[in-house]
Amino acid sequence: MRSHHVSRVIAASPEAVYDYASDVDNLPRWAAGLAQAAVVREGDSLFVESPMGRVEVRFVERNRFGVLDHDVTLPTGTVVTNPVRVLSHPDGAEVVFTVRQIELDDDEFARDIELVAKDLERLDQQITGTDRPRP
Template identity: 50%
Template sequence: MNSTDRESRHLGVHIDRTADDVYAYASDPLNLPAWARGLGGSIKRIDGRWVAESSPMGRVVVTFVARNGLGVLDHDVTLPSGETVYNPVRVISDGQGSEVIFTLRRQPHLSDADFERDAGTVAADLNRLRELMESA
């Protein structure tokens, strides 16, 4: 494994809503289709697991960290191949608003173009979350 295989990028967005408001909305898996289109257009609870059926990656299982008072929104995405991708996400206070920070980790052997595409998808999702929260 070379050093580019371990690259991480922190993508963030400021939202003019409190961290508690943003966390309450973003931590509800049923809200994911509205803002996290990178995970797909629908999510259902099937046999005790959250399954995104229409993900661009195919059918994926999303496992969330337990709700908490620290703003941690970490989740694992298990791909159809069986590979699991860990996604660290935080909601932190930022003045009267908040900031959502997603750490995108480059997966082994991912091309530069694919890593940039993934970063663009995450950035679009975060911007959609901001738009939804600020218009509510």
């Protein structure tokens, strides 16, 4: 299994980025690779309609370290752990998302990496209110 780190620097404080990204109600606004409609809460579980079908998402508890790790249970029952960090950066905050090649061929893996990059670009646009191109 391969991993690939996708990152995006956002011109906002790490706290502002973390607060926005950790609010699950914001997922459909920026994380189209995961959530294509509103988050559905069933008890302690979160469900979203994704490009892969209906999936369950479990985030780590809010924390002061900028950790946004989350497990996604696919329709196949496979659980994919997605490490995500919001780090301090000289220009604001850097979001680093680790994409893992689980149950994906090389083309699907490359497509997932591209989708995550687009999601982080949308996150940047949502937070900063800009439509700046990727560096």
